[in-house]
Amino acid sequence: MSVVLFTSDLRLHDNPVLTAALRSAPHVVPLFVVDSGIAAAGFAVPNRAAFLADCLAALDEGLRARGGRLVVRSGEVVAETCALAAATGAGEVHVAAGVSAYALRREERLRSALEADGRQLRVHDAVVTAVPPGAVLPAGKDHYAVFTPYFRRWSAEPLRPVLPAPRSVRLPGTESEPESEPEPESEPLPAAAALARGTASPGLARGGEAEGRRRLAAWRRGGLARYADRHDDLAGDATSRLSPHLHFGSLSPVELVASARERAAGGCAGAEAFVRQLAWRDFHHQMLAARPEAARRDYRSRHDRWREAPAELAAWRSGLTGYPLVDAAMRQLAHEGWMHNRARLIAASFLTKTLYLDWRDGARHFLDLLVDGDVADNQLNWQWVAGTGSDTRPHRVLNPLAQADRFDPDGAYVRRWVPELAGVPGRAVHRPWRLPARERERLDYPEPVVSLEEGLARFRRARGLT
Incomplete structure (x- = not known):
């Protein structure tokens, strides 16, 4: 008997964890634990909860088509996994290797607890x-x-090698082998509302392997x-x-x-x-x-003394900075739980280098909304843009107007997400403050929170570049 603890590998195709477990024992219990620690840490947010619910339903459907099913438990991962292993008599638990500090601590605690009970943890690389x-x-x-x-x-x-999906997955307690251990009990598949409080973004994409x-x-x-x-x-x-x-x-x-x-x-x-x-x-x-601490600390400190400007931070979050491309990016994020990669760079540069606000504030907002909110990618991309990470040009500033002219030359992206500006022609949509006063009043769109020249000068002074 083996247990497969699914974490960030919610698939049947090319899954070394599941393949190894099936090779090691005639019966396998596929397990997912709704981790109470994730909610306590503030990472259970509506968009990822909705996508996760889709993924779990698809995984269960795929397992049932192969004779198995997904066993769901809720609580502390180590305790729930060890309890299931003991109840089924499993000698091994298989899991994908993680990289975050949280995942590494969980892995070590799980290994210690299983070994104390005479069981083994098998950790598999090249999965995530x-x-x-x-x-x-x-x-x-x-x-x-x-x-x-x-x-x-x-x-x-x-x-x-890329691995095929298994043809069959045999749980204990099946009708064909009635003398085996009883089939393990499972909670119902969780709905999104049970995984996180709040409402998912209206344009959120569907999840699941299929x-x-x-x-x-x-x-x-x-x-x-x-x-x-x-x-x-x-x-x-x-x-x-x-x-x-x-x-x-x-x-x-x-x-x-x-x-x-x-x-x-x-x-x-x-x-x-x-x-x-x-x-x-x-x-x-x-x-x-x-460097697990890079999730919350500067990878390379620039000795920044970030500004405190709650109103400007709120304007950035809401897509009301007065810079149409930045605002379009933030509104796409709110609507879809996703943002174009180029838009992520522009929005992050504006926050950290034009407004000179702490990258952690931006990273937290992204994690609150991004359906692909991954600690490694999110935090270290934010640090790259802020100049505290791996960028070899840490003081580069992405000018949102130059970026708009280059990557949204006819303003179609802005008009899609900032409907107040839908009637502004051509590239004028990126600079609405240059319109005649009477036209600006009709737009119901804010003035820029700061001039780009002022923001750049402030950033250069803060970094000691002047």
């Missing part, structure tokens, strides 16, 4: 990431701090080939939108990299660019695995 954290290291150091040399080593690292594989197939057919040229096109929305499925593990990063590399070998420039983005995800995971 394509290349495991620590698999490639620079000489004399415990991780790469700069992406380009990491990417070279990462690109040369062989991937493990939906993820449908999106992946469509991406391979259409968007992948054009990705290199169009991934920064804000209005074109030409990114894969697979990040939520990577976060919950309803798609495999190894499968995505292997598939894209196959297309890249055939000369597909879009596939090469997509692989690079997947490598960025692994890069941040290996950074966080080596």
